[in-house]
Every structure is written in C-alpha cells, then in structure tokens.
Amino acid sequence: MPLRAADVVGTLGTDADPPLTGEWSEARILRWLREEDEPRLATLWQAADTVRRRAVGDAVHLRGLIEVSNHCARTCAYCGINVRNTALRRYRMNHAEIMASARAAVDLGCGTVVMQAGEDDGIRADWLADVIRAIKAEYGLAVTLSLGERLADELAGWREAGADRYLLRFETSDAALYARIHPPRAGRTCDRFAILGTLRALGYEVGSGVMVGIPGQRYESLARDIRLFAELDLDMIGVGPFVPHPATPLGQVTEGATDQVPNTAVMACKVVALARLVRPDANIPSTTALATIDRVGGYAAGLRCGANVVMPNVTPAEYRRCYEIYPAKVCLHDEFTATRAALEERLGRLGRHIATGPGDCVRGC
Ligand code: 5AD
Numbered sequence: 122m123p124l125r126a127a128d129v130v131g132t133l134g135t136d137a138d139p140p141l142t143g144e145w146s147e148a149r150i151l152r153w154l155r156e157e158d159e160p161r162l163a164t165l166w167q168a169a170d171t172v173r174r175r176a177v178g179d180a181v182h183l184r185g186l187i188e189v190s191n192h193c194a195r196t197c198a199y200c201g202i203n204v205r206n207t208a209l210r211r212y213r214m215n216h217a218e219i220m221a222s223a224r225a226a227v228d229l230g231c232g233t234v235v236m237q238a239g240e241d242d243g244i245r246a247d248w249l250a251d252v253i254r255a256i257k258a259e260y261g262l263a264v265t266l267s268l269g270e271r272l273a274d275e276l277a278g279w280r281e282a283g284a285d286r287y288l289l290r291f292e293t294s295d296a297a298l299y300a301r302i303h304p305p306r307a308g309r310t311c312d313r314f315a316i317l318g319t320l321r322a323l324g325y326e327v328g329s330g331v332m333v334g335i336p337g338q339r340y341e342s343l344a345r346d347i348r349l350f351a352e353l354d355l356d357m358i359g360v361g362p363f364v365p366h367p368a369t370p371l372g373q374v375t376e377g378a379t380d381q382v383p384n385t386a387v388m389a390c391k392v393v394a395l396a397r398l399v400r401p402d403a404n405i406p407s408t409t410a411l412a413t414i415d416r417v418g419g420y421a422a423g424l425r426c427g428a429n430v431v432m433p434n435v436t437p438a439e440y441r442r443c444y445e446i447y448p449a450k451v452c453l454h455d456e457f458t459a460t461r462a463a464l465e466e467r468l469g470r471l472g473r474h475i476a477t478g479p480g481d482c483v484r485g486c
Pocket of ligand 1: 199200201289290292331332361362363364365366410446447
C-alpha cells in the first residue's frame with residue numbers, strides 16, 4: 122500500500138488554510154500554487170519535509186551527472202543547446218572520457234551516473250550500449266539516461282545493455298504551449314507521454330518533470346502537471362525554474378500570459394513540495410536550475426521542501442562550460458567543493474547524510 126501524504130501529516134492546517142491531507146485534486150493543488158501567505162507556505166514546506174522523511178528518509182542520493190554531448194537536432198525555444206545556437210562550441214565525449222567521469226562519480230560517493238545529452242544522432246545506439254555495459258562491469262553503478270526522444274529500438278537496446286532509469290521531462294502538459302516551445306523534428310511526431318509509456322513497458326524506472334515559469338505557462342496547467350506526476354506514477358520527478366537564455370527565442374520574451382506562473386525560486390519550491398505530497402516515495406532532486414537562480418540557498422531550499430537527491434556534475438570542466446542549456450549554470454560539485462567530505466559536511470548541516478547504494482525508487486516504504 123503506497124504511503125499517502127494524508128497518513129503522515131495528520132491534522133496539519135486549519136479550516137482557514139488550504140488543507141494538506143486527503144486527495145490531491147487539481148483544485149487543491151491550484152490553491153497551494155497560488156498561496157502567498159508565508160506562515161501558510163511554511164506549513165506546506167513542513168508537510169513536504171515530513172512526508173519526505175517518512176517515505177524516503179534523511180539519506181540523500183548522489184547522482185553523478187555526465188553531460189556526454191551538447192550536440193542537439195532540436196529547435197526548442199527555451200534551451201541554449203538547440204541546433205540554431207551557432208555560437209556554441211559543440212563536443213561529444215568519448216568512451217574513455219565518460220569512464221573517467223564515472224570514476225569521479227564513484228570517488229564522490231555516487232551510486233548512480235546520469236548520462237545526459239542533447240538529441241544527438243551522433244550518439245549511436247550500439248556505441249552507447251557498450252559504454253553502459255562498461256560502466257556496469259567496471260563500477261557497478263546504476264545508470265540513468267537522459268538523451269531526449271529516442272527511438273523505441275534504441276531505448277530497448279540500452280535497457281538490455283543494463284540501463285536502469287530514463288529521464289524525459291514532459292516540460293508542460295499545455296499542448297498548445299508545448300507545441301510552441303518544442304517543435305517536432307521534420308517527419309516525426311513528438312509525444313513524450315507515449316515515450317514515457319514505452320520506457321515503463323521496457324522496465325525502466327521512469328522520471329519526468331517540468332520547467333516552472335515558462336513564458337505562457339498558466340497556473341491551471343501547472344496544477345495539471347503536478348496531478349500528472351501522480352497519474353503517471355513517476356519514479357523520479359525533476360522540476361526547476363525556467364531560466365531565460367539570451368540566445369534563444371524565449372530568452373527575449375519580456376511579457377508573460379495572463380495568469381503567468383513566475384519563474385521564481387519560491388514557485389519552484391512549491392512545485393517540489395507538491396510533487397513530494399502527490400508522489401511520496403518518488404526520488405526528487407534539488408535541481409541545478411533552482412541553485413542557479415538562488416545561488417546562496419537554492420540547493421538547501423529544495424532539500425528542505427521535499428527533495429532527496431542531488432546531482433553533482435562530474436563532466437570535465439572544459440565540456441561542462443559548453444553544456445549551456447541556460448546561462449550561469451551552477452554546479453553542485455563546485456558549490457559544495459569537490460570532495461565527498463565537504464559534501465557530507467554541507468548535508469550534515471541540514472540534518473541529512475549521503476545515501477549508500479544505487480538509490481532505486483522503493484515503493485510503499
Ligand atoms: N531553463 C530551465 N531549464 C531548462 N531546461 C532546458 N532549458 C532550460 C532553461 N532555459 C531543462 C528542460 C530539460 C532539462 C534537461 O533541462 O526541462 O528537460
């Protein structure tokens with residue numbers, strides 16, 4: 122029986138407050154997204170933190186992020202590595218470089234590596250399958266992939282090679298907004314929900330999520346996004362604020378829609394907290410985007426309002442600089458300094474510790 126928020130937060134909230142127990146309808150989620158009263162928001166952070174502790178504990182899983190390639194065939198209006206950004210130096214890591222980064226992840230105490238890239242046709246399915254097998258054989262790490270919309274055959278081959286998890290954010294459930302910011306590739310359809318279903322059928326742990334504060338994103342659609350986290354029964358949920366990139370069409374937008382969701386740290390934290398309340402045992406990172414817009418307290422804020430994962434960046438510095446999906450990207454690895462001891466110390470101050478093991482999604486714990 123999965124743990125529900127209602128089982129652990131008891132009577133939090135009064136009749137005057139938006140309730141924190143019971144079923145999470147879109148209407149209730151919406152009320153919390155619109156909430157601006159600080160004492161009431163404090164009850165939201167508290168409830169999410171309590172649910173996080175009871176469902177997944179105080180251990181924080183480290184996922185070593187390897188940004189294996191910044192080539193991308195797509196023209197997404199929000200993302201700095203889209204194919205139209207000709208100012209960007211492009212790179213693709215080779216097998217040996219990826220293995221060296223995986224080693225760095227092991228040294229830091231990560232139980233998982235996340236291989237992320239743009240939609241790079243130069244990443245051949247067989248080549249990556251070999252890399253996955255080598256990482257599993259050499260280091261025994263869990264392997265997460267985040268490579269965009271790839272063909273079902275490719276996803277199947279990588280799963281067979283030993284990949285454990287796949288991340289593919291649906292970005293927004295507002296179909297018209299999605300179509301505007303994420304044009305399909307010529308001759309292909311683009312249905313991320315269908316791909317999430319394929320990933321599930323292949324036996325991957327499935328992760329998805331959204332950006333918060335995309336120009337044109339309204340509160341109603343964000344409430345539906347959060348409801349979908351539960352309906353999709355996600356194992357992992359990644360959410361971060363939209364960060365404008367000046368070399369992209371959405372980097373130039375100055376006005377939002379009526380009822381525009383702001384791309385603030387507080388709004389991103391509300392989404393993290395509600396994600397935890399609707400999916401108590403999911404793995405939820407405190408994201409780099411949140412730390413980028415709140416350099417002082419971003420990581421800690423995410424960890425205090427429901428997150429239980431951080432993703433130290435173990436990409437070589439020369440490449441990391443070029444993986445500019447948004448500007449001035451902060452790297453946990455730099456932030457918390459480069460050693461496991463320093464990371465442990467920073468987490469310790471939050472009453473948390475580094476997890477051991479691969480950090481699979483453990484259901485109904
Ligand atoms: N701001 C914030 N997040 C972004 N992403 C891409 N571009 C931006 C941006 N400008 C996020 C998307 C994508 C993930 C890898 O990075 O949600 O799924």
